[in-house]
Amino acid sequence: MSKHSRYVSVILIGLALATLVAACQAPTPTPAAPASKPAAPASKPAPTPAAIPVVPVPASVSEMLKGTTTTPAKTLADAGQKAFVACTACHGEKGQGNEFGPSVIGVGSNLSTAGNAQNLFAFMAAQMPKDHAGSLKPEEYLQVTTYLLLNNGLVKADDAISPAGLAKISLKP
Numbered sequence: 001m002s003k004h005s006r007y008v009s010v011i012l013i014g015l016a017l018a019t020l021v022a023a024c025q026a027p028t029p030t031p032a033a034p035a036s037k038p039a040a041p042a043s044k045p046a047p048t049p050a051a052i053p054v055v056p057v058p059a060s061v062s063e064m065l066k067g068t069t070t071t072p073a074k075t076l077a078d079a080g081q082k083a084f085v086a087c088t089a090c091h092g093e094k095g096q097g098n099e100f101g102p103s104v105i106g107v108g109s110n111l112s113t114a115g116n117a118q119n120l121f122a123f124m125a126a127q128m129p130k131d132h133a134g135s136l137k138p139e140e141y142l143q144v145t146t147y148l149l150l151n152n153g154l155v156k157a158d159d160a161i162s163p164a165g166l167a168k169i170s171l172k173p
Contacts, residue, residue: 050102051113057122061138065118070160073150077157080147083140086129095151101130105151117154117169121145142166 057065084095092098095105103109114120125141127133136144142163149155154171161169 050110052110052120052123054115054119055123055126057118058126058134060134061121061125061141064138064142065121065163065166067163068165070162070165072157073146073155073159073161074157076143076146076161077150080140080143080145083136083144084147086132086136087144090130095148104148109152111148111152111154112171112173114171116167116171117145117149118166120148120171121163121166 087095087104090098090101091104092101095103095109097103097108104111111120114123121141124145125134125136125138129135142161145166146155146161149161149169149171150157153173155161155169
């Protein structure tokens with residue numbers, strides 16, 4: 001047998017083996033995508049906001065609510081924007097909500113379910129941030145409350161805000 005014939009024989013045997021192996025393997029089916037199923041959104045929408053429950057004012061902030069010293073809403077809200085960093089993991093950088101928490105600023109906000117600003121303040125002081133409830137200072141809860149009030153159009157920048165006056169601020173637009 002010539003060198004050339006052996007070379008051709010090796011190639012033919014190799015092709016025969018490859019064909020045999022390919023025939024023995026089961027084809028992998030490719031699943032067909034259902035035509036009627038809509039594409040999944042890029043991110044999960046914010047959860048539907050539940051009503052904010054009325055909770056007792058925590059002892060850690062109850063003394064503060066007696067305070068009658070007023071501060072312009074804008075001054076409190078500017079400081080509240082800095083403290084709001086503790087809220088962004090669940091409520092988004094601008095309070096728009098995300099898959100972990102509802103919107104607290106703008107469309108879809110559930111603040112009105114608290115009734116008034118004192119109830120909102122008490123709820124936040126008792127239960128927020130969700131993973132470290134009560135971890136902010138009492139004045140930071142007042143600042144964040146005012147930040148939310150101002151950004152939802154519930155108070156004006158020059159409105160005088162006092163802790164004792166929170167109960168008079170309606171959260172109904």
